[in-house]
Amino acid sequence: MKALINRIIPFSNVDGPGNRCAIFFQGCPLHCAYCHNPETWRICDHCGRCVAGCPAGALTLRAGKVVWEESRCVGCDQCIHVCPHHASCKVSELTPEALLDRVAETFPFIQGITVSGGECMLYADFLTEFFRLVKAAGKTCLIDSNGILDFRQYPELLQLCDGVMLDMKAIDDDFHRQLTGASNRQVLDNLTLLLEAGKLEEVRTVLLPEFSEQNQKTVRGVNERLQGKIRYKLLRYRPFGVCEEGLRFCGRTITPLEEAQRLAQAESDRGFHNCVVI
Numbered sequence: 001m002k003a004l005i006n007r008i009i010p011f012s013n014v015d016g017p018g019n020r021c022a023i024f025f026q027g028c029p030l031h032c033a034y035c036h037n038p039e040t041w042r043i044c045d046h047c048g049r050c051v052a053g054c055p056a057g058a059l060t061l062r063a064g065k066v067v068w069e070e071s072r073c074v075g076c077d078q079c080i081h082v083c084p085h086h087a088s089c090k091v092s093e094l095t096p097e098a099l100l101d102r103v104a105e106t107f108p109f110i111q112g113i114t115v116s117g118g119e120c121m122l123y124a125d126f127l128t129e130f131f132r133l134v135k136a137a138g139k140t141c142l143i144d145s146n147g148i149l150d151f152r153q154y155p156e157l158l159q160l161c162d163g164v165m166l167d168m169k170a171i172d173d174d175f176h177r178q179l180t181g182a183s184n185r186q187v188l189d190n191l192t193l194l195l196e197a198g199k200l201e202e203v204r205t206v207l208l209p210e211f212s213e214q215n216q217k218t219v220r221g222v223n224e225r226l227q228g229k230i231r232y233k234l235l236r237y238r239p240f241g242v243c244e245e246g247l248r249f250c251g252r253t254i255t256p257l258e259e260a261q262r263l264a265q266a267e268s269d270r271g272f273h274n275c276v277v278i
């Protein structure tokens with residue numbers, strides 16, 4: 001059993017509570033307009049277009065496959081900029097045991113690990129095995145997910161994980177489709193399931209500068225489901241790193257702080273004091 005790992009951040013304090021090792025998996029079924037990492041969407045098809053532009057000679061085409069030499073890579077991301085497929089050649093294909101070997105040296109300094117993406121639930125069976133190993137080492141395991149795959153299908157994984165940080169991109173299904181390319185029905189089912197199972201660590205919504213009405217609708221709808229019991233992060237949209245198509249949809253400005261604070265205050269006035277503006 002193997003998974004494609006895009007990136008490992010050994011120490012992060014923005015991927016869940018405490019100091020955590022964050023692991024980003026390659027591949028995502030959604031294509032959100034505001035995605036900051038569109039290179040995690042698809043799996044490299046080894047077309048070879050990025051090889052010639054690598055200034056460090058870290059990429060070679062061998063037997064029809066692009067091979068990335070991590071030790072030569074200078075991290076310029078030129079390969080990502082030229083890739084026409086929203087893919088990355090800078091991925092490692094690892095077994096659960098090999099991934100544990102990669103991250104184990106962080107364990108004396110962290111509270112736990114967080115798996116993210118792309119969409120890490122694409123690798124649910126891998127995660128079940130990996131979480132078993134991490135839990136045996138005494139660390140907590142969090143899942144950061146867009147909720148597009150059915151958590152009900154993976155009861156063992158749900159039991160092993162300590163919590164899920166769930167994206168709720170829009171409560172209006174039509175708008176969710178415009179924003180991500182998919183319906184939000186499964187996300188809402190997962191929200192209910194995780195809430196009832198006591199596995200919802202937090203919910204996050206990105207507030208868009210040009211969609212005030214949708215922002216308000218989503219925040220109100222989500223909080224009515226959460227009843228203020230779970231931390232709800234309102235993330236201000238930032239255009240940095242968003243692709244041209246995404247910028248056309250979401251705009252080129254940062255969501256004003258006042259708008260996010262006004263939404264949080266309105267929720268607080270309704271008795272829901274769980275909103276945090278980021």
Ligand code: SF4
Nearest residue numbers: 054073074076077079
């Ligand atoms: S980031 Fe990509 S283009 Fe830049 S050195 Fe590394 S492999 Fe080469």
Ligand code: SF4
Nearest residue numbers: 044047048050083089
């Ligand atoms: S990363 Fe993109 S450009 Fe490079 S070989 Fe893979 S699919 Fe082609």
